Amino acid sequence: MKRQLGLAGLFLVSLQSYASPNSDLISQGEYLARAADCMACHTQDSAKPYAGGVKFELPIGTLYSTNISPDKQHGIGDYSEAQFSRAVREGVAKNGQRLYPAMPYNAYAKLSDQDIHPLYTYFMQGVKAVDQPNRDNDIPWYLAARWPLRIWNAINAPHPVDSSPSSEQSDPLKRGAWLVEGPGHCGACHTPRGWMMQEKGLTAASKSYLSGAEIEGWYAPSLRQLPYDAAQTALILKSGHNATSAVTGPMSSVITHSTQYLTDSDAQAIGLYLHSIRIESNQQTLALQVSMTDPDKNYLRYCSTCHGKEGQGTPNVIPSLHHNLLVTADNPASLIRVIADGAKTPQTLGQFSWSMPGYHHTLDDQQLAELTNYVRGRFAGKHDKVTASQVSTILSSH
Numbered sequence: 573m574k575r576q577l578g579l580a581g582l583f584l585v586s587l588q589s590y591a592s593p594n595s596d597l598i599s600q601g602e603y604l605a606r607a608a609d610c611m612a613c614h615t616q617d618s619a620k621p622y623a624g625g626v627k628f629e630l631p632i633g634t635l636y637s638t639n640i641s642p643d644k645q646h647g648i649g650d651y652s653e654a655q656f657s658r659a660v661r662e663g664v665a666k667n668g669q670r671l672y673p674a675m676p677y678n679a680y681a682k683l684s685d686q687d688i689h690p691l692y693t694y695f696m697q698g699v700k701a702v703d704q705p706n707r708d709n710d711i712p713w714y715l716a717a718r719w720p721l722r723i724w725n726a727i728n729a730p731h732p733v734d735s736s737p738s739s740e741q742s743d744p745l746k747r748g749a750w751l752v753e754g755p756g757h758c759g760a761c762h763t764p765r766g767w768m769m770q771e772k773g774l775t776a777a778s779k780s781y782l783s784g785a786e787i788e789g790w791y792a793p794s795l796r797q798l799p800y801d802a803a804q805t806a807l808i809l810k811s812g813h814n815a816t817s818a819v820t821g822p823m824s825s826v827i828t829h830s831t832q833y834l835t836d837s838d839a840q841a842i843g844l845y846l847h848s849i850r851i852e853s854n855q856q857t858l859a860l861q862v863s864m865t866d867p868d869k870n871y872l873r874y875c876s877t878c879h880g881k882e883g884q885g886t887p888n889v890i891p892s893l894h895h896n897l898l899v900t901a902d903n904p905a906s907l908i909r910v911i912a913d914g915a916k917t918p919q920t921l922g923q924f925s926w927s928m929p930g931y932h933h934t935l936d937d938q939q940l941a942e943l944t945n946y947v948r949g950r951f952a953g954k955h956d957k958v959t960a961s962q963v964s965t966i967l968s969s970h
């Protein structure tokens with residue numbers, strides 16, 4: 573049987589070649605850094621890899637990623653391996669400060685000690701030091717205190733760091749799970765977030781995990797309902813397209829910097845794993861029924877998760893649809909716009925803003941009209957009907 577040279581293979585090779593142990597460790601670390609896409613978030617200027625400065629718009633302000641090149645003054649050149657490990661897997665910087673979860677340490681917690689060692693070696697010896705100071709974050713002082721992150725971590729970060737030698741997994745399903753949940757941090761974009769911005773589930777044990785989420789004005793679809801098999805998934809991860817689909821937006825950057833470098837067997841392992849955690853349910857039939865215009869199902873599918881089956885909402889966070897001024901209004905224009913384009917509460921002192929996704933990309937004008945009619949009828953007793961052409965007129969007038 574042909575040996576598939578994944579990380580496990582590289583690891584064995586590194587044990588065997590006494591001549592230049594570090595170059596093997598370095599390439600093993602580089603492979604991991606790519607699988608973990610450290611580049612995407614830590615490189616603003618491609619001429620200065622890992623020098624940081626990438627901007628993150630958080631609900632509380634603007635954060636910039638830091639320089640993780642081995643520069644001693646501005647980078648992480650004087651991080652010990654233990655300090656590096658703590659930053660990457662637990663979200664605690666060298667100076668003891670908690671890192672914002674924009675750095676996906678809750679996923680990286682799945683890296684084992686045997687992964688951290690080559691990763692650290694790569695950053696210290698395989699990356700060029702870049703003398704670029706970190707940018708100050710633009711977060712108002714009253715929100716900049718990092719201590720609440722300790723509480724956030726206590727609630728949301730998976731605890732004890734898993735030190736099993738994950739890189740030696742030979743079972744493709746386990747390997748795939750580890751790549752997706754761990755270094756690949758696919759959930760950072762594909763898992764919906766809860767009210768504290770935490771991912772609703774870090775493993776397939778949760779139904780929300782990878783079930784699709786809005787991210788930076790994009791929708792990262794459910795990875796548990798991919799309309800193609802493991803081989804086609806591997807293909808899209810390596811090349812950005814496959815027989816029936818192609819990616820764009822944030823996913824193309826993931827592919828450019830990260831998944832295209834996966835070995836064929838690792839890409840295939842991801843495909844197998846995603847296939848194994850499919851939520852079969854009757855989503856397919858549900859989708860059919862939905863396109864057969866059943867507004868009741870559309871309400872359950874798209875609105876009830878937040879507004880509740882009875883439209884009651886969550887006090888102070890999610891508006892109730894009963895007595896809502898937009899729903900009871902004679903003119904349905906704002907309601908249509910909210911359903912189509914979403915809505916966002918203003919950001920105020922110490923308060924995250926809450927937002928609702930828009931459904932213009934999911935529902936066509938006819939479905940939007942029927943859903944609008946359903947919401948108005950059910951929650952406001954309004955029985956005049958909005959038509960698809962009214963919806964289209966409203967949405968084209970800005």
Ligand code: HEC
Nearest residue numbers: 608609610613636637638640659665666671672674675676
């Ligand atoms: C999704 C974006 C993202 C990815 C991917 C990412 N980081 Fe980060 N990282 C950040 C952000 C943002 C910060 C700054 C957080 C803060 O200031 O609280 C950070 C901070 C750090 C720090 C602390 C640095 C310091 O100045 O003390 C280290 C070390 C680090 N990252 C290493 C890595 C490594 C290694 C990888 C890949 C295994 C990686 N990061 C992947 C976003 C990311």
Ligand code: HEC
Nearest residue numbers: 756757758761790791792793817818819820821822823826
């Ligand atoms: C930075 C955010 C981000 C991360 C991280 C991310 N994705 Fe995506 N992904 C997206 C978005 C947005 C889309 C939808 C864009 C598209 O399909 O063109 C997408 C689409 C996809 C698709 C569907 C392509 C299609 O249209 O058929 C697959 C498969 C996929 N991602 C797999 C993964 C896997 C596996 C990982 C982890 C290794 C991952 N993604 C990590 C944002 C992300």
Ligand code: HEC
Nearest residue numbers: 874875878889890891898910911915916917926927928947
């Ligand atoms: C991810 C959670 C979420 C989902 C799903 C969701 N909403 Fe909302 N919705 C919110 C939040 C949060 C607000 C408050 C935002 C605002 O109004 O600024 C809101 C506001 C509204 C409002 C009031 C807007 C206003 O400004 O008064 C209406 C009406 C509404 N949603 C209807 C719907 C309908 C219909 C659906 C299904 C198509 C839906 N929502 C799906 C979270 C959600």
